[in-house]
Amino acid sequence: MKLMKSISRGLTVMLAGVAACALTSTAQAEVDFSGKTVEFVIPFSESGGSARWANFFAPLLSEALPGNPTVVVRYRPGAGSTKGANWFQRQKTDDGTLIFGSSGSTQFPYLLDDPRVKFDYNDWQVILASGVGGVTYLPPELGEKFDGDANDLKDIDFIWGSQGATRLDLVANLAWKMLGMNVQPVFGIAGRGDGRLMFERGEANIDYQTSPAYLKSVVPMVEAGRAVPMMTWGGLDDDGNIVRDPTFPDMPTFKEVCEATDGCETSGIAWEAWKAFFIAGFPAQKMVFLPKTASAEVRATYEQAFKDIIARPDFTKLSEATLGAYPQMTGKGAEKAKELATKVPAEAKAYVVNWLQEDYGVSLK
Template sequence: MATGGAMAQDLSGKTVEFTIPFSESGGSAQWANFYAPLLSGALPGNPTTVVRYRPGAGSTEGANWFQGQQDRGDGTQIFGDSGSTKFPYLLGDPRVRYEYQEWKPVLASATGGVVYLPPELGERFDGDMDDLKDEPYLYGSQGATTLDLVPLLAFRMLGLTVDPVFGVEGRGDGRLMFERGEANIDYQTSSAYLANVQPLVDDGLAVPIFSWGALDDAGNIVRDPTFPDLPTFKEVCEATEGCETEGVAWDAYKAFFVAGFANQKTIFLPSSASQEMVDAYTQALDEIIAADGFAEASNEVLGVYAQMTGDAAIEATRQATTISDEAKQYVLDWLQEDYGITME
C-alpha cells in the first residue's frame, strides 16, 4: 500500500500510457507488457496502464515524440527505451532530437550476452585470447551501429581479426551461420543463448568463452548472474596482451556495453514530473520487485538480472547515456575507418 508522499499522487481513475518506440513484437514489447499490469496494481489509485507502440527510425522517432511530451508530468505518461535508442544518442546521430538528461529514470532493466566459439577454437581458450589472435574470424552481424557495436569493438580491443558479414536480420541468423559453419565466432543475448546455444554446448558443438558481465549498484562490472562461472569480457581483456581496461577504448566500450546490456531498457517519467511523482513510481516498482513470485516470473520473462530503481537506476542511466568526447570520437573514427560509416 502506497504511503506518505506517494499517496498524495493519487492516480485513481486515470490511464497511464506506457509508450515504447517499437512495434508489438520483440523484446521491448514483452518487457513493457510484463510491467504494465504490475504497475496498475502497485501505483497509488491503481490506474489502468496500457502499452502504446510508436515504432519508426530504429526507435528514434518514438523517442523524439516523447521529448515533445515533457509537460505531461502528472504520472500518466511514461516511456520505455532500449539500447537501440541509446546508441544513436551516444553517437550523435542527426536524427536524434531527444535529450536523456532531461528525463527522469525510475527503472533500469539489464540483460546479458555470451560469446562462444566452435570446439576446435574454444578448447584453446585458457582465460585470454593470446593464442587465438592469429585465427581469421567470420561473424554474422546486423550492422556496426546496432547492438553488434559492442562485440565488434570488444573483438578489436582483443586484437582479433574479425570479418563481419553485415546484413543478417537478427542474432538468430548469426547463430544459424555459426551452426552451418559459415561463422566461427558469435554471441547471443542471455535468453537466446540459454534456449538455442546451450544445447549446442551440451552436444559439444560450441564452447562459451566469456560473458559481457553485469553492473553492480555502484556501477562496477561484475560477473553475469546468469553465467557466474564465465569470466567477463573485462577479465579476459585484462588477461590478454595489448587489451586495456582503462583509456579511451575502454571508456568507449563501457559506455556502449552499459547502454546495450547493463541498462538496456529504462522506464522514464517526463522532465516535468515532480519528485513526489518520481517517488510514487519508485515505491511502486520497489513493491513490485519485492513481491512474492516476482523473481520467478521476472527470471522467466526478463532473465536473472537486476531490476534497478532509485539511485541505482539513476546511476545506470547516467552511465548508459554519457560518453566523453574522446571516447565518442574514437568510435566514430573506428566506424569510418573500418566500415565506412559516418553519422551524417
C-alpha cells in the same frame, strides 16, 4: 586512472541511491487508471531482450498501478531504435497511458551525437532503470577452438548480424577488435533477436545477446549442443571494477579473455573507451520513461508502482529467472543510472568516433 576513479565514484553513488530507494516509501499519488490501456512502447522487434524485459514488467505493472489498467507492449523498430525514440520525443501524452522503454542501442547514438538522433534524454522522465549483462557465443565447431583466450580464433573470418555501428553493438565490435578477431558485421538488423536468428540459420558464426534473450533463447541452444558460450561482458563491483557477471558466474569476462589473449591490453585508451561505453550500455541498459509532459502525480504513481513490484516477495525469483540477477532502480537510483548511461568522458567518445570512422567509414563529425 582519473577516468576510472570518476566512474567508480558515480557507481558508488548510484548503488547507494538504489539502496535508499529500496527503503523509502512515498504516498501513492491519487491517479486512477481504471478502464484504461497503457502502451509500453519499445523501439525494437518482438524477438529480442528488450521485448522479453518489457513483457516481463507489463503484467506486473498492470497489477501495481491503481485501477489495474491493461498494459500492452507495442513495437516500433527501425534505425536501430532511433526511429522509435524520435517518435517518442514528439509525444505529448500527460495522463500516464504512454511509457517508453529504451536500451543501450538507443543511448549510444545519443552519446555519439549521431545526426539521426532527434530526441533528448533530458526531456524524458525516468521511472525505472534495469541493469543487464551480455554473452558472446559461438557454433560448436568454433567453440572447440576457444580455451579461455582468442589466440586460436584470430585466423577465422567471422560474420554476425548487427543493429548498427553506433548502437549497443559497438561494445561487442570493439571487444572483438581488441582481441584481434576478424569479425565482419552485417549492419541493419531490427533487433538483437534478428541477429540470433541469423546465427540459428547458419548465416552468422558469432553472436551476443543481452541476458534476458540469452536465458530464453540461447541457453536451450547451448543445452542442445548447437551453441557454445565464449564470454560475458562482465559486471561491476561497488568500486567500478569489472567482475564476473552475477547471472553467469562460471563464464569468463571479456577482461579475463583479453588478459589471456596476445596483444589485448586492459589498460590504455582503447580499454578505457570500451569500459566507458560498457558502463553506459549495460549497468543501466534498459530504462522506462514517461514523456516530459506527464504530470508529477503520474510520475509519482509510476515510481511507487515499480517500487511495489520490486518489493514483492516473489520478485527476485521471477526476475532472476527471466532477466538475470541485476539491480532494478527507481527514484534517485534511476536518475543516477540515467546520468551514467547518457554521459561518457570526452576522451572515450573521441576514441570511439575515430575508430568508427577508420573501421566502418561512419562519420559523426
